[in-house]
Amino acid sequence: SVTPVEPVATIPAAPTPSLAESDVVSLFSDKYSNNHNFNYAVWWDQQAWQENVQLSGNNAWHIKNFNFIGSEHDQLDVSGMEGLHMDIYPVGKDFSFNVSPINKSENEQFLTATAKANRWNRINLPIADYKAKGLSMTTAFQIKMTRVSDDLPTDQEFYLDNVYYYKGIPDAIKSVTVDAGNADAPMYNLAGQRVGKNYKGIVIVNGKKILR
Numbered sequence: 001s002v003t004p005v006e007p008v009a010t011i012p013a014a015p016t017p018s019l020a021e022s023d024v025v026s027l028f029s030d031k032y033s034n035n036h037n038f039n040y041a042v043w044w045d046q047q048a049w050q051e052n053v054q055l056s057g058n059n060a061w062h063i064k065n066f067n068f069i070g071s072e073h074d075q076l077d078v079s080g081m082e083g084l085h086m087d088i089y090p091v092g093k094d095f096s097f098n099v100s101p102i103n104k105s106e107n108e109q110f111l112t113a114t115a116k117a118n119r120w121n122r123i124n125l126p127i128a129d130y131k132a133k134g135l136s137m138t139t140a141f142q143i144k145m146t147r148v149s150d151d152l153p154t155d156q157e158f159y160l161d162n163v164y165y166y167k168g169i170p171d172a173i174k175s176v177t178v179d180a181g182n183a184d185a186p187m188y189n190l191a192g193q194r195v196g197k198n199y200k201g202i203v204i205v206n207g208k209k210i211l212r
Helices: 127-132
Strands: 024-028 047-056 059-066 070-075 083-091 095-103 112-114 119-128 141-149 157-166 176-178 203-205 208-211
Touching: 024 070, 059 112, 070 203, 083 095, 083 112, 112 119, 119 127
Parallel strands: 176 208
Antiparallel strands: 024 157, 047 059, 059 157, 070 141, 083 119, 083 157, 095 112, 095 141, 203 208
16 A cells, blocks of 8 residues: 655646556556555665655655666466556656566566656557567566666656556557558557558557557
């Protein structure tokens, strides 16, 4: 459970998730009840500062001086889920980071995401991409976030909320734009299935609906 400290008046609460609780395995979110003992792993001796805060009455994490952070939870089989979701609010500047679900007896693998400054970013990381890197996702028990490069400054500050595994279409997808798309980014149809580069229609690219 989270013990909130002084409320933060300058940062709005993260958007409320809209997926049904039956479609998520929630680690940290006021929306859901199945939090699976998710906690900031102080004993990792990580180079970051963390506090529990309230944003408009909503519990969140506040991270400063970010190098890497770890969090732990009950061991979970999330191999049947479709993605890992988290909401990130970077303060002052854009923020690129690696996310690694740690699985028992398996090598660490990560996906990279970028969040825009001074707004909530709804990040969705496909489980299929972690599996393609060799993770079974049947014994997940930690989530690790790291800087993309050791050469970057460690003064990054951000807020974190709504961390959960999900199935179905991520609720981060709200708009459709006309775009050729990023040729290197994985694409999914509206059923959440991976599709090839020649697919025509509405696809999901980096958490956005794109008309191709």
